Amino acid sequence: MTNCSQDVFDQDAFAHALRDPDAPVPRGVISHNSDAPRKRFTVYRNNVMVGLITALEARFPAVRKIVGEDFFKAMAKVFAAAQPPVSPLMMFYGDAFPSFLAGFEPAREVPYLADVARLEAARTRACHAADATPLTPAALRGTAPEALADLRFILHPSLEIVASDYPIVMIWAMNSGEMELAPITDWRGEDALVSRPGVDVEVRRLPPGAKTFLQGLAAGDPLGAAAASALATNVRFDLAANLAALFAGLAIATTNEPFEVPLP
Numbered sequence: 001m002t003n004c005s006q007d008v009f010d011q012d013a014f015a016h017a018l019r020d021p022d023a024p025v026p027r028g029v030i031s032h033n034s035d036a037p038r039k040r041f042t043v044y045r046n047n048v049m050v051g052l053i054t055a056l057e058a059r060f061p062a063v064r065k066i067v068g069e070d071f072f073k074a075m076a077k078v079f080a081a082a083q084p085p086v087s088p089l090m091m092f093y094g095d096a097f098p099s100f101l102a103g104f105e106p107a108r109e110v111p112y113l114a115d116v117a118r119l120e121a122a123r124t125r126a127c128h129a130a131d132a133t134p135l136t137p138a139a140l141r142g143t144a145p146e147a148l149a150d151l152r153f154i155l156h157p158s159l160e161i162v163a164s165d166y167p168i169v170m171i172w173a174m175n176s177g178e179m180e181l182a183p184i185t186d187w188r189g190e191d192a193l194v195s196r197p198g199v200d201v202e203v204r205r206l207p208p209g210a211k212t213f214l215q216g217l218a219a220g221d222p223l224g225a226a227a228a229s230a231l232a233t234n235v236r237f238d239l240a241a242n243l244a245a246l247f248a249g250l251a252i253a254t255t256n257e258p259f260e261v262p263l264p
Helices: 012-019 038-059 061-067 069-082 099-101 113-127 166-173 210-218 223-233 239-250
Strands: 002-004 029-031 153-155 160-163 189-196 204-207 253-254
Touching: 012 061, 038 061, 038 069, 038 113, 061 113, 061 166, 069 099, 099 113, 113 160, 113 166, 113 189, 153 210, 160 210, 166 189, 166 204, 189 210, 210 223, 210 239, 223 239
Parallel strands: none
Antiparallel strands: 002 029, 153 253, 160 189, 189 204
């Protein structure tokens, strides 16, 4: 068993040595049969690294499938050596992984990899986001048409938008088991809506203009103003279709106005 002598123990040096295989055993680390337990510390260091890589594999399975197991483990090891956990909640380890991938030179031939990782990271956050009862279309029943434009909607707390210059929804779906692998003929960018209205996390492809529309709603803009901004950004924006998509995905938590929801 390896222990730490508290009078000379340096936590920063210990943390550094765990990530650097060439670092010496930190001062203060001892065992019952040695003052310099290099072999025992090496085993412990390896276990820590394996644990961090395993956590990344669990959080980014589509990224792992895209690049292959060996490549993923190699780049995960580089990331883990530079980015130790900042929280004891290991399900959130790797929030910085997408940014790391964007600048990781050996992965430059897979330019969409960082965006797929951003989508997978958003799925984890959505999974553990606060619960909220989604708003249904019935809540707006009876609202005067002229009053709709002034409504402000509160989006579901699990909701995130991941925008990309690549078809990341399709790429993610093919590498997560949601779709069969097939050649991609349309490489236009896609905006993904990630949310967890119930038990399961959902990933949906946003229609044209939806990103701007949702960003406006999230900022507190009334429905009419958010729709106008979306239409100015994309002439193909369809308010009715976007509202239908939001309600179909149960992505709205409530409004700023009280409504009586009719019983079914």
